[in-house]
Amino acid sequence: MNKVKFLLFVTSIAVLMSCDIKDVKLYPSFTHNAEVIVNHEGNYIEFIDIQVSEIKDAMAGLDTEGGITDVMIEGIILDVTKNAAIGSPDNSASSITSNIVLTGWDGVEYILIENLSINLDQDTQEINLQSSLRKAGIKQFRDILFAIAQNSIPSGKEKVGIRLTGTPTPANAYINAKLEIRIKVVVEYSTEL
């Protein structure tokens, strides 16, 4: 709110005499979190469903005027918390190698992250996934987000499916870890000022 006041003051000085209506691009952003607890011995397969309604609500929360012209993913962070499942066996894996796959609305699976090695030597850690991301998967994710933003969601699609698979080291070790994915989404609005 205060920022708006500040900006409006600056622009009221700077713009008023020009009186032109200008098409301005705005880039509000939101961060979506999705998590899964891997509580399993040996290889694992876990699923995360991001509800379309959650994305729509997040975009609505940006409350920015104008038309959406693009949706971008600025960053994806993975937060790992060891021994998150209380009452389960302690984690005995020293590391896991993980793949994350996005199921596109065309039914095809797109690799988001491939061969990500996570050392489970710390209780908590934050991993920037940039170096493990695959461009084709990110593009598909952007397309889905843009379709949600444009309200052009294919019939019957209510969620975005993400599948996580992984292998512990040593093999058959017990994995007890929470994997939380933070996705920063930037929405481009075109609006008149």
Add this chain to the structure above:
Amino acid sequence: MKKLKLLIAVCLIGMIVPTASISQNIEELLSKYTSENGEKYMQPFADAFSANLNSGLFHNAKLKKMGFQIYLGLETQLAVIPSKQKTMTATTEGDFFPKTTVPGVPTVFGSTNGKKVEDEQSGLVYAFPGGLDIGYLPMATPQLTIGSVYGTNLTFRYAGTNKLEDVGKISLFGWGIRHSIDQYLPLPVNLAIGYYNQNFKVGQYIDASSSLISLQTSYSIPIVTFYGGLGYEMGKMNLKYEYEDPSSHEKTNVNFDLTPSNSLKLTLGFGLNLGPVNLHAEYNIAKQSAISAGLGIGFGDK
């Protein structure tokens, strides 16, 4: 986040910022600019605003040694924004990796189109916000100059408002003193030295001050006065606001301390003396140049 609409009606006493309405949510324009990028983004505004403040402060250098001199007028200023002030080199922030330094990113005066940077390997995209595509920054202030005692006169500027909704109180106060040098020296032109100080505040958002030391000269023929000056500017501008992240609702206090980059400036101008009416115009050459014109009534002020 609550939709924010604001109707700004700014009509300062004597400070001609035209009444207008802006009803637009532009809160994300600066949302990524909370650190060094933000200072770079706003620096041209500080430069242009300072250039305007330090323009139109005098229109001759002729001071009586002792006698009544008064001038009351309206000074208008226009900082023309050079193209180099419309772009900056910025560095990606936040969750985007790898950190990338990008030239040609818009400043507050730059293109309304933002600049996107895509990491070729991952497909992640960082978007730098655009500017307002503004080619000039106008300003106007009322000004009173009165003297002269021992070849010294005083100049005042004042403009202000009561508390405006959503903005706060806006005030400008400036004062200056100058002293005739040619009263001591037999010179073919008038010569004076002056010092000016101005403060400008907008609620809790902007606190700016500017000072100018200037050596002034003028030469008059009937009706026309040619004048000029060499000045040294100093100033600072503090911009601050509170940013609330729309998704996490975390609040961040953003604070920019800017130093206008103008220092030396050369003023060249002329005035028309039409009875008590004085009309003058000048060009101020500096890193951020400004044009100024003024119209006023003076007595004993030629």
